[in-house]
Amino acid sequence: MRARLTGELMARCWRAERALTLLVLACMAVGTVAFAGLGLASKTVVDAAVEGDLRLLVLAAVVTAVAYVVDWVVDDVGFTMRMHVVERVAQTDVEPEVMRACTDVDEIDHLERTDFLDRITAVRGRAWAVVDSAWSVVEAAALVLRLALTVALLGSVSPWLLLLVPCAGVQLVLDAAGRRRSTAAEIATSEDQRLQRHLFELCTSPATSKEIRVAGAEDELVARQQATALGVVHARARALLTAAALSTAGWAVFAAGFTAALALVVRSAGQPGGSLGDVVLAVAVGSQLRSVVQQAVGRASDAGGYGRIVEPYLWLRAFAAERLAGQVATAAPPTALTEAITLEHLAFTYPGAARPAVDDVSVTIPAGTVVAVVGEYGSGKTTLVKLLTKLYRPDTGRITVDGTDLAEIGTPGWRAVTSAAFQDFGRYQTTFDEAVGLGDPARMASREAVDAAVAAADAGALRSRLPAAGASLLGSRFDGTELSEGQWQKVALARACMRTRPLLFVLDEPTASLDAPSEHEIFARYMERSRRLARDCGAVTVIVSHRFSTVAGADLILVMEHGRLVEHGTHPDLLARPGGGVYAELFGIQATAYADS
Numbered sequence: 001m002r003a004r005l006t007g008e009l010m011a012r013c014w015r016a017e018r019a020l021t022l023l024v025l026a027c028m029a030v031g032t033v034a035f036a037g038l039g040l041a042s043k044t045v046v047d048a049a050v051e052g053d054l055r056l057l058v059l060a061a062v063v064t065a066v067a068y069v070v071d072w073v074v075d076d077v078g079f080t081m082r083m084h085v086v087e088r089v090a091q092t093d094v095e096p097e098v099m100r101a102c103t104d105v106d107e108i109d110h111l112e113r114t115d116f117l118d119r120i121t122a123v124r125g126r127a128w129a130v131v132d133s134a135w136s137v138v139e140a141a142a143l144v145l146r147l148a149l150t151v152a153l154l155g156s157v158s159p160w161l162l163l164l165v166p167c168a169g170v171q172l173v174l175d176a177a178g179r180r181r182s183t184a185a186e187i188a189t190s191e192d193q194r195l196q197r198h199l200f201e202l203c204t205s206p207a208t209s210k211e212i213r214v215a216g217a218e219d220e221l222v223a224r225q226q227a228t229a230l231g232v233v234h235a236r237a238r239a240l241l242t243a244a245a246l247s248t249a250g251w252a253v254f255a256a257g258f259t260a261a262l263a264l265v266v267r268s269a270g271q272p273g274g275s276l277g278d279v280v281l282a283v284a285v286g287s288q289l290r291s292v293v294q295q296a297v298g299r300a301s302d303a304g305g306y307g308r309i310v311e312p313y314l315w316l317r318a319f320a321a322e323r324l325a326g327q328v329a330t331a332a333p334p335t336a337l338t339e340a341i342t343l344e345h346l347a348f349t350y351p352g353a354a355r356p357a358v359d360d361v362s363v364t365i366p367a368g369t370v371v372a373v374v375g376e377y378g379s380g381k382t383t384l385v386k387l388l389t390k391l392y393r394p395d396t397g398r399i400t401v402d403g404t405d406l407a408e409i410g411t412p413g414w415r416a417v418t419s420a421a422f423q424d425f426g427r428y429q430t431t432f433d434e435a436v437g438l439g440d441p442a443r444m445a446s447r448e449a450v451d452a453a454v455a456a457a458d459a460g461a462l463r464s465r466l467p468a469a470g471a472s473l474l475g476s477r478f479d480g481t482e483l484s485e486g487q488w489q490k491v492a493l494a495r496a497c498m499r500t501r502p503l504l505f506v507l508d509e510p511t512a513s514l515d516a517p518s519e520h521e522i523f524a525r526y527m528e529r530s531r532r533l534a535r536d537c538g539a540v541t542v543i544v545s546h547r548f549s550t551v552a553g554a555d556l557i558l559v560m561e562h563g564r565l566v567e568h569g570t571h572p573d574l575l576a577r578p579g580g581g582v583y584a585e586l587f588g589i590q591a592t593a594y595a596d597s
Contacts, residue, residue: 031074106411333401418503
């Protein structure tokens, strides 16, 4: 798997930056030759000096200088160009691939799984390491070749110097053992690292800073962040110290072997066939052997150390591939609803939850219906609309659209005829018009489409008050205009209006951040829009709200309690139920509360 990934990544580098990739590889080859030439030229300098051969001495000295400069220059140029290629492929290939592992899967349940989030944490901001892992393998191979040339040079001086090879092997084995411990510690502490980052973001985010300050919770959160971060640091430090101890032991073995071998070479220098140049070559190349081994171990260490990034990256790719392979639904959605959307014994449980979020829900929603879903917090309202929008896959039961199982309808096709504004809406920090237009990317460049969506959400006044109107950058992160919660929600509502003929129109707590007059105006507009959509294409509008007074005009009201559909009907029918009911009770409680206020 790793070998195949290395080949794939190198092919990506070749396609993205062919000339620079070739240059880096050439630098590696030239550096290897220059290194060997440097050792031989150094030996020749000494022997020529001893023998008094001035011409050979000058020539060897020039070769030595040139080889040294070439070795230094190609290493520097190769490193600089390699980092450019790595960053280029990381940003334009690998990061988008990681993003698609999150976005291309139909459902969103993986974004709530700790094993998935741990891998995202490991890879986030480190796409360059994935690409460099391939280069580390290539460079390690080049360094192994350089090491082989070094061994050949040492063997030409004395066979005893070949004893350095197993000494270097001991170093490699011990270093690899240390890397494995570091990688294991990195993965084991990923969840804690994600927690400490979350605590950091809580304290530094404008959205949460007000509540934290009023509650006086900053010291508690900072203390927890410090404790969690220290746990991560200590666990990883222990692994790094173990790795350092193993590496030190390996280098000690190499140093002992080098000292013994060098003593034998010095002893043989005075014997027939030996020369002072042999001693210089042994010292120069032997010391270079340490450098070459260190570089080879370093790049091999990088290749192995990148395992803590590469393994999560491969896991994410495999996960996305498996889930995408299971997305085989290809049926097209209808162009208009003529019958109904039907829920049949629908059930869904979140991983690790003690009870279902939606439990055995069955109901028929006729085409053209405005349906309201009400209930207390945690009753399953939002989960129900996420099942309707295919963000979750039901555990049991099914949803049919004009008789066709929703599971058989291709998700992209279904999403293309769906519009939604969720209570946890996105705050797109781009221009106002783009933040609205992203509700239908195919039409976001259309000024008429954006204007119509803005008008539908009653967001025209908000846009006109911005410094550059629709061209104004939103959000403070990139020095734009910060909006209030209610203003952000209006942008989200306008975004949900970009599609003009959705078959399913979902509003999940669409006015939770708006004041009462704005809420009334918005609901009046959306009820009018829903009626028009019903006439045009039989669209079903689903409104999720905890404010019962705003949904009284719906054609059908679904009352959820503990994940179950306990009542359904029109507002008058539900209020007129003999002996009352859940809806009547909750409606009465809210009416009394508003009257008292």
